[in-house]
Amino acid sequence: MADPKKTFRAGVLSVVKHDYLPRAVAAHPRFKLVVVADDADQPDWVHERNQLFADEFGIPYVRDVPKAIAEYNLDLAAVSSEAERHCDLAVRAADAGLHVIADKPMSTRLSECDRLVEAVQRNDIKFLLWNRNYLPAVIQAKEAVQSGAIGELHAIHVDFYFSKDAGPSKGTRQPGDPPINWLERQIEAHADGSDGGVGNEAMGELQIEGIYPLGYVQLLTGQNVQRVFARTATHFHQANVDNHVDDLATVSLELENGIVGSLCIGRIGAAGHPDIGEIKIHAVGSKGGIVISEARPEVSIHYRDQPPLEFKNERIANENDFLLMDDFARALDTGCETILNARIGRDIAATVFAAVESGNTGQPVEVTPLK
Amino acid sequence: MIRLALISSTETSEAYGALITRLHRAVWTVYAPANSGESGQALGKVTEAASADAILADQTDAFDALVIDTDPASTARLAKAASSLSKPILAGPAGGKLGALGQADTLLMPAHPWRFIPSIQSVKRSIDAGKLGQAGLLRIHRWLPPDEGGGSLSEHILPDADLACWLFGGAPKTVWSLQSAANPDYIQFHLGFANDGMAMIDVAASLPSGGDYFSLTMIGDTGAVYADDHHNMNLLYAGGQPNAIRTSQGRSDLADQLQEFVDAIGEQREATVTLADTSRAAAVAAQVIESAQTKKVVEGRAGN
Incomplete structure (x- = not known):
């Protein structure tokens, strides 16, 4: 120690x-x-x-x-x-x-x-992959599931829509205009903090943000995904169209122990939600169900001359960053595993890659296990 | 004034009775019990037939149009029996069983009350007005206690299969579904529509007795709409943890569906819900079950 x-x-x-x-x-x-x-x-x-x-x-x-x-x-x-x-x-x-x-x-x-x-x-x-598993509402979901309040878990669903814009809307490229360069677009997006996909390799929303909702699924079930079926589309943003990566996806999940799951994810544009986006966890168990809004608790703030893109509901009591670092310090102090270690992160990444493949092929895809 | 006859339970007749003052251009004149001993007293001063079969045999001069609102099997049987009367019929919900009636010469409007719920009407208006742009993703969670779920798995699926087809304006091109091995009353279905539209729907008929839960999200390329019970909960404090109580949407679903039936008769037009809609939703429900059983992607076969 x-x-x-x-x-x-x-x-x-x-x-x-x-x-x-x-x-x-x-x-x-x-x-x-x-x-x-x-x-x-x-x-x-x-x-x-x-x-x-x-x-x-x-x-x-x-x-x-x-x-x-x-x-x-x-x-x-x-x-x-x-x-x-x-x-x-x-x-x-x-x-x-x-x-x-x-x-x-x-x-x-x-x-x-x-x-x-x-x-x-x-x-x-010790390794920690950054995640949102210590958000207050996610902790609440975990406590509810682990307490047995809804019985044995049968199904889990995460809706994860970020209502952020990502450059020009789909369909706005004029004839003769070059396709949007992914890296240039991401560098430009640094100004408003929406550059989560920065890099030379274009990534869809599944790849950029999928870790978060799939992290919830893993946290609440303790199980890996074995097979997926996904639909992916470029529905909103020209940069995604030009670089052939999704900005909207739905994924069916088959987990160990027979648990069924699903994920709906998208970067749906700022017009689609007054705040950062609709993010929810739904779980069905043998004794009931639970519906969790990831944004809670929050405070609503409205005022004259409010900028249109300013969130109207402000998340409060968000100690996710601090608690992640506490988690990491605990792992270093005691030798325990972090809340999202390399193995879990790898298995989530494998789920994402399988989903991208499924979206491309239109067929279910087995998630590649670690050898 | 269109004279209506109703075949239903007492409870359903009371629901219709509460809507009497809201109904335009129609009046109840005849009632027949779905089962012996039931009453249509709530409908006011109406002729009460001894049975559903009796109303079709002896009371045909006393009504212009017939509303059948019983269990799915009885509704389908009675609708078939009534079809020879050449009177407009509002029947259901009867699931796919009505499809066997084929194309009728007179108006046969299948009941799809889920379309007429105020929140769903709001969603549809938003889509039709172009506020959401191109429809992209439909997400539905529908959880029911077993007693509300009733019926077969196909009957559980049909309303949301219909909503998906209705909101996307056509049948899915591909169908994928998963059924929980541990919970046969749970199914998830995943539909692919034209223009990269997609729907992810889960239906669970396994909640403990008590309230149900419904949530619908439609995301388009210029906006999104959220019709979510979670958002419409108020709080009741009566000791211990507070209870969430959902604000009622009333019975506009029943009233507006009935008014649409009456208006379609009066205007001599097709109703906004047709037998083709029911058949399409029933076909999708069958594909959902097929996919769950075969664990394969099923190509859509329902017509648009």
């Missing part, structure tokens, strides 16, 4: 998108950011963002990951790069003996997820 009073030294390995993850690390009293690091061969925009974050926190930015790991006596790495680099940076940190917190999605390749799971096991380090 580690010293429960120890402050863990964290290095940020790339911070190119919305930076809630390293900010959460910095905000927890058991952790201290000491350096930002990235590879020297990264493009200028990556270095600029890394430098900006380092300057804000008054810590150095080192364009050499091994050097930063070697010289700053790090306990952990916080990885917030483009999704396609998550696993590689995490594996390199793990191989250096560092614990790792990584932003979602885990990767754009299942093989990379497998590589990370192996590295985590081989190096006996």
